[in-house]
Structures are given as structure tokens and as C-alpha cells.
Amino acid sequence: MARSIAARLVLTVPVLLLVSLLVFSLLLLIPGDPALVILGPDASPVEVRRLSRELGTDRPIVVQYAAWLGRALAGDLGRSPRTGQPVVAAVGERLPPTVELAVLGMVLAIAGGGALGLAAGWRPGSLIDRATAWLATLGIAIPTFLLAILLILGLSLRAGLLPPSGYVPWRESVAGNLRAMVLPAMTVAATMAAVIARVVRSSVLETRGELYVVTARAKGLSEAAIYLRHVLRNALVPILAVTGLQVGRLMGGMVITETMFAIPGIGRLAVDSVLARDFLTVQGVVLVMALWVLLANLLVDALNLVVDPRITRV
Amino acid sequence: MLALVALAVLAPLVAPRSPNVQRLDASLGPPSWAYPLGGDEFGRDILSRLVYGARVSLWVAGLSVGIALLLGTAAGLVAGYRRDWSDLALMRIMDALLTVPSLILALAIAAALGPGARNAAIAIGLVYIPHFARPVRAQVLSLADREFVAAARALGVPETRVLFRHILPNVLSTVVVLASLNAGFAIMWEASLSFLGVGVQPPAPSWGAMLRTGYPFLEQAPWVAIAPGCAILLAVLGFILLGDRLQQALDPKLNETISRSVT
Numbered sequence: 176m177a178r179s180i181a182a183r184l185v186l187t188v189p190v191l192l193l194v195s196l197l198v199f200s201l202l203l204l205i206p207g208d209p210a211l212v213i214l215g216p217d218a219s220p221v222e223v224r225r226l227s228r229e230l231g232t233d234r235p236i237v238v239q240y241a242a243w244l245g246r247a248l249a250g251d252l253g254r255s256p257r258t259g260q261p262v263v264a265a266v267g268e269r270l271p272p273t274v275e276l277a278v279l280g281m282v283l284a285i286a287g288g289g290a291l292g293l294a295a296g297w298r299p300g301s302l303i304d305r306a307t308a309w310l311a312t313l314g315i316a317i318p319t320f321l322l323a324i325l326l327i328l329g330l331s332l333r334a335g336l337l338p339p340s341g342y343v344p345w346r347e348s349v350a351g352n353l354r355a356m357v358l359p360a361m362t363v364a365a366t367m368a369a370v371i372a373r374v375v376r377s378s379v380l381e382t383r384g385e386l387y388v389v390t391a392r393a394k395g396l397s398e399a400a401i402y403l404r405h406v407l408r409n410a411l412v413p414i415l416a417v418t419g420l421q422v423g424r425l426m427g428g429m430v431i432t433e434t435m436f437a438i439p440g441i442g443r444l445a446v447d448s449v450l451a452r453d454f455l456t457v458q459g460v461v462l463v464m465a466l467w468v469l470l471a472n473l474l475v476d477a478l479n480l481v482v483d484p485r486i487t488r489v
Numbered sequence: 490m491l492a493l494v495a496l497a498v499l500a501p502l503v504a505p506r507s508p509n510v511q512r513l514d515a516s517l518g519p520p521s522w523a524y525p526l527g528g529d530e531f532g533r534d535i536l537s538r539l540v541y542g543a544r545v546s547l548w549v550a551g552l553s554v555g556i557a558l559l560l561g562t563a564a565g566l567v568a569g570y571r572r573d574w575s576d577l578a579l580m581r582i583m584d585a586l587l588t589v590p591s592l593i594l595a596l597a598i599a600a601a602l603g604p605g606a607r608n609a610a611i612a613i614g615l616v617y618i619p620h621f622a623r624p625v626r627a628q629v630l631s632l633a634d635r636e637f638v639a640a641a642r643a644l645g646v647p648e649t650r651v652l653f654r655h656i657l658p659n660v661l662s663t664v665v666v667l668a669s670l671n672a673g674f675a676i677m678w679e680a681s682l683s684f685l686g687v688g689v690q691p692p693a694p695s696w697g698a699m700l701r702t703g704y705p706f707l708e709q710a711p712w713v714a715i716a717p718g719c720a721i722l723l724a725v726l727g728f729i730l731l732g733d734r735l736q737q738a739l740d741p742k743l744n745e746t747i748s749r750s751v752t
Contacts, residue, residue, distance in 0.1 A: 193585035197594075204601035316725040318677050320684050320700055321718035328711055427592030431681060435704075445593060446685050449600040457597050465589045 180477055187469055194465045195247065198458050199240050205454065214256050229253070252462070253455040257448070262459040266441055270463075272342055273440030276429060279356055280363030281418065284425075288368035289414060292375025293407070299380060307372055314369025319431040323362045327435075330358060340436040359436045363428050367421045374413045382409045411482045419475030423468050538694040539720050545695045546724060549610040549679040549688075550672040556614025558668055561621025562660070568622065569629025570652055580626070583619035591616045595678055599687045606679075606695070609688035613678045617671055624667060628660050662739035666732050673728030680721045696721050 210226040211218070234242075246252070252262040295307035331337050337358055343351035382388060383406070391401045430442035437443075441460050448456035564583070568576040586594070598612035632638060633656070641651050682688035683697025690698065696717040703713030 189581050190584045190588060193581055194588050197585055197589065201597050201601050204598060312726070312729065316673070316677075316722060316729055318680055318718065318721050318725070320681070320704075321715075321722055324700075324704070324707065324711075324714055324718060328707060328715075423587065423590040426590035427681075430590075430592055430596065431684065434685060442593075445596060449596055450686055452600070454601065457600065461589055461593055461597050464593050468588050468590065 179480065180473070183473060183476055187473065191466075191469065194469075195244055195462070196240065198462050198465070199243050201458055201461070202454060203236070226256070247462070252459045255448075255453055255456045257451050257453045257456070262456050265444065265456060266459045266463050269439060269441045269444045271440075272438050273429060273433070273442060275352075276356065276359055276363060276432070276438060276440060277425060279360040280425060280429075281367065283360050284364035284367035284371055284421075285414060285418065287364065288371030289375055289410070291368070292372040293379055293402070293410065295372065296376040296379025296383070297402070297406075304376070307376065311369040311372045314365045314372075317365065319362060319366075319428045320435060322365055323358070323432060323435045326358050326361060342436075342438045355436075359432050359438060362432045362436075363425060366428060367418070367425055370421055371414055371417055374417045375410050378410045378413045379406055382406050408482070412479060415475050415478055415482065419472045422471040426464050426467065536716075538699060539696070539717060541694040542696045542699065542717065542720065543724075545606055545689055545693065546676045546679060546721075549606055549613070550675040550728075552607070552610035553612075553614035553617065553675045553679075554668050554672050556611065557617035557621050557671060558664060560614075561618040562625050562664055564618065565622040565625025566629055566652060566657065566660070569626035570633055570648075570656065572630070572633075576626075579622065583622050586616065586619050592678065592681060595682060596685065596687055599682055604687060604690050606689045606693070609679055609682045610675075612682070613675050616678075617675070620671055621664065621667055624663055625660050628663055629656055632656050632659055662735075666736045666739060669728055669735055670732035673725040673732070676721060676724050676728070680717075 210223045214222055214226060250263055254261050255265055258265065291303075291307045291310065295301075295304040298304060327340070338355050340355075343355050388401060388405055391405055396404075426442070429440065430445055432438070433440045433442040434446050441463060445457060445460040448454075448460065564579050568579040595609075595612040595616045598615060599609050602608035602611060638651060638655055641655050646655075679688055679695070680697030680700065683695045684701045686701060688697060689695035699717040700714050700721075703717070706713050
């Protein structure tokens with residue numbers, strides 16, 4: 176098991192290198208002199224020349240990339256011209272709310288989508304099954320911002336149950352933090368829950384017909400026991416796979432969710448930096464998110480080995 | 490879906506008013522006979538702006554899917570057919586593109602290129618290349634071992650001719666289905682980018698930009714933000730359902746590869 180995980184780690188190295196190349200080339204896409212664009216039109220020529228030298232834009236691209244990669248590996252992604260703060264520190268500071276939101280959203284998506292999928296798969300063609308099919312299609316097609324608006328309008332402005340936006344650090348108040356996180360977490364979870372519900376449904380449908388389920392029933396096991404011991408465990412593998420695949424989309428949804436609910440996470444940082452044309456910070460956020468997705472997929476592969484002993488290679 | 494296209498083409502005829510005329514007395518006005526979906530913060534008719542906004546959405550969807558389709562299909566064909574170092578290299582590039590969350594990547598690319606509908610479309614198109622390249626490659630891989638391909642080769646048909654005349658026609662149905670599904674998501678991403686302030690800029694009538702400007706008035710005039718939101722939802726749903734139908738009509742066996750690539 177350790178060996179196959181190690182093999183998987185080795186495989187991520189070229190992908191990581193390509194991601195870094197992608198992140199680096201973002202600067203090349205900017206029309207005109209990147210240093211001038213980054214610093215803005217009010218910058219003095221001296222400053223522009225200093226940043227040009229720092230970015231190395233006066234040297235060949237290959238040399239620029241090598242120098243950038245070297246610094247990035249040492250944890251130096253430059254300094255934000257907007258705030259003067261090192262990019263790595265700025266991103267690190269904004270990470271906790273994003274991690275919290277992502278974890279809450281994922282838990283909600285797996286619980287909600289899993290439950291719907293299990294119910295739908297157990298009684299195909301039933302009302303629950305058809306309702307789930309519609310909900311799932313809707314969940315995939317609904318834009319994050321529309322869902323957020325509807326939730327804010329319905330549960331916050333009209334019913335007054337929850338705060339419409341804002342973020343309370345959990346150090347200040349755990350209850351306040353969770354209350355403020357309910358709506359954003361629901362928003363983030365919707366699409367993932369829809370996809371999970373679909374996958375779990377088809378997995379349950381497939382498992383229901385398996386001989387070992389028939390045997391379990393013939394043995395006189397109760398329906399609940401069959402479900403928990405035999406069907407649920409088999410549904411875990413596709414849930415894991417989908418969760419891994421959906422992490423990227425979840426992060427995309429987080430950008431919009433954080434903006435709408437005023438949560439100071441890295442998604443919000445990305446939007447603010449993009450609007451302020453602070454490309455060094457944008458690079459940092461893109462890199463962190465890519466690392467996150469890679470790590471999540473590694474974790475999923477490792478968990479797969481635990482859940483399904485038949486899988487020996489990844 | 491056809492209705493949406495017709496709406497976009499005939500926008501000047503269908504829309505009850507000009508999308509940019511401001512009538513301050515109708516500002517944030519509720520839906521009425523004169524303004525069926527209400528007025529926005531400058532008293533512009535929301536229905537008319539939605540109708541014109543369909544043009545922007547469809548144009549961006551068309552351009553971005555076009556970019557992704559051409560580059561992605563080409564990459565998938567080459568990678569699946571050659572199966573050598575180019576396959577390895579192309580697929581690792583696709584892995585890298587897929588590793589960065591697509592909205593973030595599109596956001597970053599669109600920001601670097603500068604605001605505007607065309608740049609947003611280019612950004613979305615680039616991000617979506619793997620969504621075409623991967624399923625096409627998977628299909629080419631299975632086609633390349635079939636008898637008719639081996640027969641064509643045995644007859645001495647040149648490689649490029651085998652690729653274009655024998656393999657390409659067989660992946661076209663996949664490509665059509667993918668195009669429809671991705672067009673729906675492209676509309677959603679364009680709206681997202683415009684909503685975040687990177688894509689189409691006001692006063693141009695784009696659904697995402699309308700949502701952005703209407704959002705602060707959620708409490709007093711919810712229709713300003715909800716109307717464009719629903720337009721986006723309907724358009725996305727329309728393309729996804731169209732994709733599903735096409736898939737069932739063209740090749741029911743494709744279910745697996747396509748649903749996997751999209752989700």
C-alpha cells in the first residue's frame with residue numbers, strides 16, 4: 176500500500192511542474208510590460224525598472240521560469256504591490272476560512288447527496304427516485320450565485336433565521352461562526368451533492384442485484400443490516416472517486432460563495448487581486464488551489480485502498 | 490433552445506424597449522404591464538435587457554466552445570492515434586489544466602487578457618480544452634484497434650487520411666454531445682466571470698453583469714437579480730437537456746465516457 180502511494184506521488188511531480196509552468200505563463204498573457212501593469216499607471220519609472228529586474232522580464236523566458244520556479248520552491252512568490260505583504264503570507268492568512276467552508280461543504284454534500292442517492296437507488300422509479308433525479312439535474316445546472324441569492328432571500332431576509340453574510344472567526348464565537356457558515360456551506364455543497372446523489376444511486380442499483388446481497392437476504396438478514404453492511408460499503412468507492420473529481424469544482428464555487436457572503440478566504444482574495452490587477456497574488460492563489468486539488472486526489476486514492484481491499488494499485 | 494437562439498437573433502424586434510434607455514421614475518420598479526419583469530436601478534427594462542443579454546451569452550458560449558472543440562478534438566485525435574510521447578505529453582498537459590479549478594483558471598486568464606466578452610470567451614475556451622480532448626482520446630483509442638482501421642492501413646491508406654476519413658467521423662457524435670453540454674456550462678462560467686466583474690462590463694446587457702449590479706438591491710427589489718439568474722438557469726438547463734437528448738439519439742453507448750468527463 177505504501178508502495179503504490181509512493182508511485183502515485185512520483186506521478187504527480189510532472190503534473191505539478193506543468194501546473195507551475197501554467198501559473199508562470201499567466202504573467203506572459205498580460206499584454207504589455209507586466210511590471211507596468213502590476214504596478215499601475217501611477218508607478219514611477221524607477222519602481223517599474225526595479226520590479227522588471229525582480230521579475231526578470233528583461234531576460235529570456237526560460238531563464239525567467241527557472242528563476243521563478245527556484246524562488247517558488249523556496250516559498251517566495253514575490254510581494255504584493257497592492258499591500259506590500261509577501262504573497263505566501265497573504266494566502267496563508269486567508270486559508271483558514273476557506274478550509275473550514277470547504278470541509279463543511281463537503282461533509283454536507285456527502286451526507287445530503289449520499290442519503291438522497293441511497294434512498295433513490297433502493298426504490299428505483301419511486302417518487303423519491305424521480306424527485307432526486309430532478310433535484311440532481313437542477314443542482315448541476317443552477318449557478319452558484321443564483322442559489323446563494325435564493326438562500327439569502329428565503330432563509331435570511333424573509334425568514335430571518337440566519338445572518339445573510341459576514342464571517343465570525345471561531346475563536347470569537349463557535350456558535351456565531353457556525354451560524355454564519357450554514358448558508359455558504361449549503362451553497363457550496365449543492366452541485367457536489369447533486370453529482371454524488373447520481374453516482375450513489377447507480378452504484379446502489381448495481382449492488383442490489385449482486386449475488387451476495389441476494390445471499391444476505393436469503394440468510395434472513397434485516398433490510399437495514401443488508402444496507403449498512405453490504406450496500407453502503409460498496410457505495411463508498413464511487414463517493415470517494417466523485418469527491419476527488421469534484422474538489423476542483425467545489426473550489427470554483429467557493430470563489431463566488433466567498434464573494435457573496437463576504438467571507439475573507441482565498442477565493443475572495445483571488446477576486447480582489449484580479450480586480451486590482453495584482454497578478455503575483457493571483458499566481459499564489461492559483462498555485463495553492465492546484466496543490467489542494469492534487470493533495471485531495473492523493474488522499475482519495477489512499478482512502479480507496481483502505482475502503483476497497485480489491486484495489487491494490489492506483 | 491431554439492427559442493433562445495431565435496430570441497437572440499430577433500432581439501431588436503422582440504424586446505419591448507431599448508436595453509439602455511433609462512427612465513428614472515421606473516427605477517427599481519416592481520414588475521408591471523409596461524415593465525413585465527420590473528425595472529433595474531437605472532429604470533431600464535429588465536426583460537429587454539435579458540433579451541439582448543441572450544446575444545452576449547450565446548456569442549460567448551459559441552466562441553468558447555468553438556475554441557475548446559477545435560483544440561481539444563485535435564489534441565484528443567493526435568494523442569489517441571499516435572499513442573507515443575505526444576500522447577503522454579498532451580495528456581499530462583490536460584492533467585495540469587484540470588488540476589487548477591476551472592473557474593479560478595478562467596478568472597486568472599480573463600484577468601490577464603483584460604475585460605470584455607471576447608477575452609472571457611477565450612479564457613473559458615482554453616480551460617475547457619481537456620473536456621473535449623479526454624473523451625475524444627478515449628474513443629480514438631478504442632477505434633484504432635477496430636478492423637476497419639486495420640483494413641484501411643493494410644490497403645496502404647495514408648495515416649492522415651485514416652485519421653480524418655475513418656476515425657474522425659466516428660468521434661463526431663461524441664463531439665456534438667460534448668459541445669452542447671459544454672455550451673451550457675460556458676454560459677454559466679461567462680455569467681460567473683461577469684458577475685465577479687472580470688467578463689462583460691456594464692452597461693452592456695450581460696446576464697452575469699446584470700446580476701452583479703442588481704445584487705446590492707436584493708432586499709428592496711429582488712427581481713433585479715433573480716430575473717437574470719433564472720435566465721441563466723434556464724439556458725444552462727436547456728443545453729444540458731439538449732445534450733442528454735442528443736446523446737440518446739446519436740449513441741446511447743457513450744453514456745459512461747461523457748457523463749464522467751462532465752461531472
